[in-house]
Amino acid sequence: MSEHSRCFLLSLGNRIFVSYMRIQTILLVCCCAWMSCEKDITVDLPQGEPQTVIEGTIVNDEYPEVILTRSFSYFSHISVDQLKDAFVHNAVITVSDGNSTMQLKEFSKDTTNRVKWYYYTADTTQPAAFKGKLNKSYTLRVAVDDQTFNAVTTIPGAGMVIDSTWSTIYSKDPTLARLWARITDPQERGNYVRYRTARNGGVYRPGINSTIDDQIVNGTSFNTQLDAGHDRTQEINFDTYGYFKRGDSVNVEFSNIDKATFDFWRSLDLAYASNGNVFASPIQVRGNISGALGYWGGYGARRLNVKIRK
Structure with a gap:
């Protein structure tokens, strides 16, 4: 390689190096400027009002059972004490088959995680207590805190x-x-x-x-x-x-x-x-109790x- 070629390549290399250093300097300045514009942002997420949650079931040859709770905020850190406080007591809950109506009674049972579980079911000491039957429809009525919720379900007698x-x-x-x-x-x-x-x-x-x-x-x-x-x-x-x-x-x-x-x-x-799937479309759980979350279902x-x- 001639001396002239070596000088040309050396000069070109110097120019490339200098240009590269200028670009790095510009990028560093821009990054510093961008970082200086950062600030902490606190998002005040809405908690939402607690809603009544009703989970009611009636199965053929069994007494109906209703679990009554209040909803939690989506971002709540749920503790044992919160679970205890979630149950709704002293509600007036009735189930009717069109001919007879019975009022459910609140009971409780202990669980292994130190939370007492509350539920409403038939008071078998009362003559009006009845079990679910195939091919019949049942109306649930829940009265609590000056609110009343109603729903109807059927126990199918035939199917798959x-x-x-x-x-x-x-x-x-x-x-x-x-x-x-x-x-x-x-x-x-x-x-x-x-x-x-x-x-x-x-x-x-x-x-x-x-x-x-x-x-x-x-x-x-x-x-x-x-x-x-x-x-x-x-x-x-x-x-x-x-x-x-x-x-x-x-x-x-x-x-x-x-x-x-x-x-x-x-x-x-x-x-x-x-x-947890960020690409999934939002899904609304479809209950059958107007004004409350949950469902009343026959089996x-x-x-x-x-x-x-x-």
Whole structure:
């Protein structure tokens, strides 16, 4: 390489270096200026007024049960004391079947987390007490704090039925198995189901999606998976979600419900499944009690026990 070429390259390198340093200096000044414009911003999030929350159920051959609470703010840090204070007492709650009306009584029971659980159900010492029956409608009336809430539900007498069940072994983990069911839907359109499962004598829990409708399968027999119930206070392990352990004794609660009850649980399941997903659309949980949160739902329940093969 000639001396002239070396001088030219050296000069060009110096110019590039100087230009680079000027750019770095400009960027540094801009960053400092931008940082000097920062200030702390405090966002005053609205707390919202507490609302009445009603969770009422009536199942065939069982007494109705209503849990009455107040809602929390979305950003609340919930403590044991707050949970205790959430229950609403001294409400006047009645259930009517069109012929008879009974007033529910408030009871309580202890839980393992030091919170006493309050609920309203039939006072069986009274002659007016009655249980739910298939093919009947029931009106709930809740009067509390100068407010009155009403809702109506029906316990379906017919609908989808489980014809048979079986299990399949999970290929990636032979200790796990999937539970399947063959379900038959009537010719009449508009049947809805909610199911829950309990393992080895435990509590009944729903899966992430706990509802079935006949929008696509009307009038047919079809196979579907029955997911193992999930404790919604725990994180989901999607590698093992929905599977049972081989040898499990599984109780399945398979309940025909009306459309309003289906809409409530369907929307609640969707809201739970999308929780934490910033790209998911907001989902409004659809209750059937005007002026209050929650629902009043009737269940035509059938229960069966399934043994997962070893």
